[in-house]
Amino acid sequence: MLKQGDTVVCGLSGGADSVALLLVLDELKEKLGIRLEALHVNHCIRGEESDRDERFCSELCSRLGITFHSEKCDVTGTAREIGRSTEETARMLRYDIFSAYSKGKKLATAHNANDNLETALLNLARGSGLKGIAGIPCIRGNIIRPILTVTRDEIVSFLKDRGQSHVTDSTNLSDDYTRNRIRHHIIPLMQEINGSVIETSVNTLSALREENSLIESLTDEACSKCRSGSSFTGLTEYPPVIRKRCIARLLSENNIPYSFKRLEEADELLLRNGKLNVSDDLFLIAENGKIRLSSIKSQEEISYYGSLEMGVKKLYDGCSVYCERVECDNLKKIEAVHKNSTFYIMDYDKIRGKLIVRTRIYGDKIKLKGRNFTSSVKKLINEKIPSEKRNGLLFLEDEEGTVLAEEIGIADRTAPDENTSAFLVISFIRS
Structure with a gap:
């Protein structure tokens, strides 16, 4: 978390957790070779009580000889303006201020083992994967949590041994906030099942964080190999x-x-x-x-339906169809003539009735050349054709069904064979 020469900004609310963290860092600063500052954020939610907390923090830092910074923010007004909860807005503004004051420094926050279990339960209740259920990370960027494995009871005992007072945020006593309901009701019920649930959760969440760290490492590897x-x-x-x-x-x-x-x-x-x-x-x-x-910018769905005619016919802007009936005794000769274009060749005499050229319709199916089963056109499109090329795809049908699907192929029943003498050559021209 720390190395010699680091400047550490301690987030100081005045509550037991942050006061204990400040004292610990102050007692260890010479041994660790660090410089220590404190930062208090006055959320201006509780009127005089909020100002009392700020004064307490200022006086504590003055007594300890620690550089003190404080900032005020209008949580209530901002929450109303952006349409978020007071709790969520307070956290957002607090971390914005933390970030501004800790550039090039380490920011130490006083999250403890109780906070970590509360966070894991909150994430579980809201719906979360392993990363959320693993709780609060010990290190995230320049943010460190030195007392994350320490219980609240241990913190209170630590302060009592040193005769150090702290302030109490009255909103922590209310059930108005979701986290408080977990703290006041759910965790006590868990402690009835296991009186040491806070202590045991330290090991459980630590194991989950290790496993999550391994998955993150493998994800890093996959990203480096696969991502562009x-x-x-x-x-x-x-x-x-x-x-x-x-x-x-x-x-x-x-x-x-x-x-x-x-x-x-x-x-x-x-x-x-x-x-x-x-x-x-x-x-x-x-x-x-x-x-x-x-x-993908939304574009109007292209729709077309009309009879197929010999020669070149414009179907819609940027698209025409070329159709030619060719008498020939050899398929390879026709393929050689059209080798420089995209074309489809069918047996003209196998077509039943009038040919229609159209865009796709719901339920289209085709039994492709060389297959002994019928396929859904939608499935074939999903498998073979990029989404940006699907709008305006063209199909040919005779009286018995679909005989050609653009970019996919022709129907088996209209495929040329060694007996074919009249060929139908189709090409779609797009500009």
């Missing part, structure tokens, strides 16, 4: 937990919230191809083992 910008290639070689952690990082970096269900959907998408809308016009798009985050 906003895409991953080769993630399918890794276990589901690593795949989902990689995707979660990508979403987090783009400020996109996610849930367990969303990560499950994204992982399934990676394995089967397709796209998933994750925020506004942002989509996760998976194709052939690759998944990427991409913006």
Whole structure:
């Protein structure tokens, strides 16, 4: 957590935990070779009581000869303005101030073993993976938590031995905040089952953090091997937990919230191809083992339906179809003529009735050339065609059903064979 020469800013509320942390750091500063400062944030929620806490912290630091900083912030007004809870807003503003004062320094906060268990239970209740249930990290960036494995009872005993007073935040006695309800009701019930639940939770959460650290390390490795910008290639070689952690990082970096269900959907998408809308016009798009985050601007769905005619016919802006009937005794001769273009060749005499050219309709199916089963066109598109190329795909149908699917192939029943003498050559022209 610390090395010689570090400057440590201790977050000081005036409560028992932060006062104990300040005293510990002050007693060890010579041995550790560190410089010590204190920072108090006055949330201005409790009127005179808030000002009392600030005075207490200032006087304590003055007595100990510790540099003291304090900042006021309007939690109530900001919470109303941004539409968040008082508890959430207070934390956000507090850490903004902490960050500003601790640039190039270490920031020590007084989270203890009780806080850690409360956090793990809160995350479990809200719905969280291993990272959330593992509780508070001992180190995160420049933030350190030196007394994270110390219980609240040990802290109170420490202060009592030194005759050191502290202040009590009256809001901690209320059940208005979710964390307080866990502290006042759930943990006491757990202590009825195991009187040492706080102490035993230290080892449990420590083990979970170790396991989470291993998964994070493997995720780092997967990212370094598979990631390029906003895409991953080769993630399918890794276990589901690593795949989902990689995707979660990508979403987090783009400020996109996610849930367990969303990560499950994204992982399934990676394995089967397709796209998933994750925020506004942002989509996760998976194709052939690759998944990427991409913006897809909504565009009007292209729809077309009309009879197929010989020659060149414009279907819609930027797209025409070329159709030609060719009498020939050899398929290879026709393929040689059209080798420089994308084309489809069918047996003209196997077509039943009038040919229609159209865009896809619900329930389209086709039995492709060389297959003995019928496939869903939607499934084939998801497997073979990038999402950005799907709008406006064209199909041909005769009186018995679909005989051609653009970018996919022709129906087995209209495929040329050694007896074919009349060929239908189709080409879609896009500008």
